[in-house]
Amino acid sequence: MENIMQEQRPLPEHLKLAVRPAASPEAMIEGEGYRITVLTPQLLRLEYHPDGRFEDRATQTVLNRDFPVPEFRLIDHGNRLEIITDRLHLSYDKQPFSRYGLNVRVRNGSGHLMGVWHYGDTPQNLGGTARTLDNADGAIPLEPGLMSRGGYTVMDDSRSLLLEEDGQVTPREAGALDLYFFGYGHDYLECLKDFYRLSGPAPLLPRYALGNWWSRYYPYSADEYLALMERFEQEQIPFSVAVIDMDWHLVDVDPQYGSGWTGYTWNRRLFPDPQQFLARLHERGLHVTLNVHPADGVRAFEDPYLAIAAELGMNPEKGDAVEFDITDPKFLRAYFKYLHHPLEEEGVDFWWIDWQQGGVTRVPGLEPLWMLNHYHYLDSGRRGSRPLTFSRYAGLGSHRYPVGFSGDTIVTWESLAFQPYFTASAANAGYGWWSHDIGGHMQGYLDDELVMRWVQFGVFSPVLRLHSSASPFNSKEPWRFNPVAETAMKEALRLRHRLIPYLYTMNRYASVDGLPLVRPLYYHHPEQPEAYRVPNQYYFGTELMACPVTSPVDRRTAMAEFTAWLPEGRWFDFFSGRRYDGGRSLSLYRNLETIPVLAKAGAIVPLADHSGYTSSTANPGQLEVKVFAGADGRFRLWEDAEDAEGALGDREESWCVTEMTLSWADTASFTVHPASGNLAALPPLRSWKLCFAGVAETQVKVFAGGAETTADTAYDHSTHTLTVTIPETAVSAAITVELGNAKLAVNRTGEDIFDLLNRAQIEFQLKEQIYGLVRSSATPAAALASLAALKLEQPLFGALCEILTAGLG
Known part of the structure; x- marks a missing residue:
């Protein structure tokens, strides 16, 4: 008897997930053998079981169905029903699911028809991920993801096991269909956010x-x-x-x-x-x-x-x-x-x-x-x-x-x-x-x-x-x-x-907003065909775009090439400060020391200032903030009370936020607003190294706590970076830096071309000829025309083109 009782003892509470698996009855349309649940205007649950046995428990994939009931219309024609939201129009003949009896029309946010799904259709999927790269030597097949260019995806949860209230798993009854229809058009981020609502959010990682x-x-x-x-x-x-x-x-x-x-x-x-x-x-x-x-x-x-x-x-x-x-x-x-x-x-x-x-x-x-x-x-x-x-x-x-x-x-x-x-x-x-x-x-x-x-x-x-x-x-x-x-x-x-x-x-x-750190470009530019043609280029957080170099440098130029697409707007190289005008595809060339990482005008990137070396990952007392000129910008730095042991800081009251804003005008200003929330999570004083990238040298005024104060300033002509160093200041005080007569810096075209040629493993006379042509040309277009006539090797000509055309706008 003791062994039986021990066998039946429930699992400890910490081994049970918090779930809300039951949907609102008001969101369900049920009939003989079928049940349809309208979870959002873009997300439907489609169930079929010949005996009408439906599942309200959580599964391995789906934890929560307790969504607010969206607005929808139900039209029952007797032998057929229609369900209409502002994005989806379902038609169903009340029979076992079939291609001819079940379909959904998908419209985008503007009301335009994106596509029609018939049961059994497989749309052009944008791919998900794979179990492992074990023994991979290059590309491997990927499992399907949630996104498709066709505007819809179906997730089949029919074989996912059930999560019981006691924390254990049990098999599902055979013969049931349990499908989730995602009809988001090209609103990929909205699709992902609702998937997280359905399946549970991405947890917070410990800071370390x-x-x-x-x-x-x-x-x-x-x-x-x-x-x-x-x-x-x-x-x-x-x-x-x-x-x-x-x-x-x-x-x-x-x-x-x-x-x-x-x-x-x-x-x-x-x-x-x-x-x-x-x-x-x-x-x-x-x-x-x-x-x-x-x-x-x-x-x-x-x-x-x-x-x-x-x-x-x-x-x-x-x-x-x-x-x-x-x-x-x-x-x-x-x-x-x-x-x-x-x-x-x-x-x-x-x-x-x-x-x-x-x-x-x-x-x-x-x-x-x-x-x-x-x-x-x-x-x-x-x-x-x-x-x-x-x-x-x-x-x-x-x-x-x-x-x-x-x-x-x-x-x-x-x-x-x-x-x-x-x-x-x-x-x-x-x-x-x-x-x-x-x-x-x-x-x-x-x-x-x-x-x-x-x-x-x-x-x-x-x-x-x-x-x-x-x-x-x-x-x-x-x-x-x-x-x-x-x-x-x-x-x-x-x-x-x-x-x-x-x-x-x-x-x-x-974790909180459903915005992954690494995101394909098409998440933010879904109607731009170019965004789908640069699979190795991605957004890295809210402020940066990464273009990792994955091929060797050209021996003659000592530069590696990355074919990129830059969305509309101004972009700056994170390392060199070179400015690019977007809205085009171009090749980016880099030497061995760096890879192309781009920040849009107005981007604000906080870093720990490790001028004095430390391996600590704790909330730093010295911050360096890279601010990229040319547009308004806003960044909210979130920190919490997680200690060195990774103690929980998941409660909202444990967080502290420091907002930073850039106002770009004739007199530009950058403000570090007073920290708010759990100030105990922060060091009481912080020093600041504010690095304004892409800005021409200019006069600076600094205000701390509402009063003008002195600060060290320096200007690096090689990266067009103005650095303002502010000594320790209370985190509860505002800091404002005003840049008088703020202007964008002009790219170092001549210097960059000299540096390229100086490294290139080519004939000295050719170097001199190229440099002379560039210096004597009235415009970048004229220089390109002259260089094209030389029939240069492509890596060299491409690297010259990048420099000459980077900031033509």
Whole structure:
């Protein structure tokens, strides 16, 4: 009887999701065998069951159907019904769903017909994401996402398992159809926001997760790992997460127990005092994750074997393995109690769930990867810290369990070339927090330029985690590469940590507003065909647009090319300050040191000022704000009370917001408004380095707390950046900088062409001829005509064209 009662004991409350699965009866139209629910003017639930048995419980994908009832009209013709919203017009013959009996017309926000869906149609899908990039050497097929150029998508939830109130999952009844019709036209962001309402929001990441992660599949000893962290600090390379791959546990096991992939016992030869090792990592400000492959259960050689075997009613003397069975509530409780919680007490912050062992469980249709992600994520927050897990994608709804591990890629240019598109398109599945093996994982070849470009992309990807295989020749320490690559990698890793104030604000936008950090261009320019033709170009937050370089430099020009499309307006290179006029496609050329990252006029980008080196990811006392001239701008910097341990700051009252505004006129002004909300989350005083990019040198007035004050100013002609440094000021005080007679700077066309030619590996006489033609031409158009007559090699001519035409408007 005791065992039966224990088996029936419910799961702990922290392993249950909060759900609202029942829709309002007023939103439902039900008849013989069918039920249609109008969730929003663009979102319908379409159910059919021959016996009229419909499902109101939550599923693996769908948690909430309790939407406000939208306005709609129902017209019942007896043998046919119509449902009409301001965006959709459904016609249904009340029979089993068929192509001829069920259709939906979709209109856009202006009332124009976008398309007609007939049951069974598959629209042109824009792609979602994939479970893993394991062994990928270039592009792989993607699962469908939620967006299509046809204006509608159908999500089939018929085979998704049910989430019971007690936190467990059960199979659905066979024979039922459960479809969700998304008819959003090209309002991709609205589609995504309603998907999050349906499936649950993207959670907030802990602040430390947005810094750099060090990871390598390598049998480090504790002393070796700590010495490496010390070297990183000496080199002033910041990290916030220490990833310990599978060699933390015993891997050389007696063959009678099987392989060493699964393990829960510290390898004391490498880690004689695990708790001290973890404590020393924490002292350095690092959070720790351990790799685990749970498929083989718990074997008799493991330290926790006796306790978990006894808990599950086994006879430990027999030495039988405790089988991994995530579907058994009793095993699940013991799994956490004996295998994970003791290691967390020693200092493990979260888990890397490395599951590759198939999709079979005792519950038909249940994917063990999904269940591991689900329960591990929920369990990780039980002590009050912000939940976090690290695992592979397991289908729609997986965005609830960040961070995603994209798998073991091959180290080639082809792998790198696929990852920007792969990352951006994942937003179409609501999956915004991919972590790639930056630099590639295995096989392939050594190419210093490739690894450097991968790290530069990593800065402008959701999570930057360096990783590589156990090969003694394959690792990502910057000093293992040539001096140019080493310097560029170090600068990239430092920039990533400086970006954390910006990234953390975007973290909030992703969770609260349904706006992923990385978004395809067509989200914001859906009617522009060019936005669909640049798959590797994407928005990075609200202020930036990234164009990662994924091909080698041309040997003669020492420049790499990226074919981009710039939307209407003025754009500035984030690094050089070069101004571009948008509304066109063009090729961007960059040397080894940078990639094209563009900020629109009026953009405001807050960074941590790491003039004095620190690897801390906490709310900084010194802020640098890059302000891009040429248009009005507004940015709200969100910070909260999350402490170094990742304690929860999810309640609205724990947040603090600092608004910054740019007014661009003859006398431009930039204002840092007083912080509001939970001021205790911020340092009481802050210093400010305000960098105005793209502005001509001008006079400056500074006001703090309403009174004019002095500030240091400097102007960098090479990047057209005016820097105003303001000493520590109370965060509750306003700061205003006035730029008298503000004008846009003129691009350094002549200087940039000289720099290009000076680096180019071409004949000296040709350099002189090109430079002479450019200097003697009255206009850029005249210079281009003269250069075209020279029949130059395309990379050189293209790079010259970019400079000459960048800011013609």
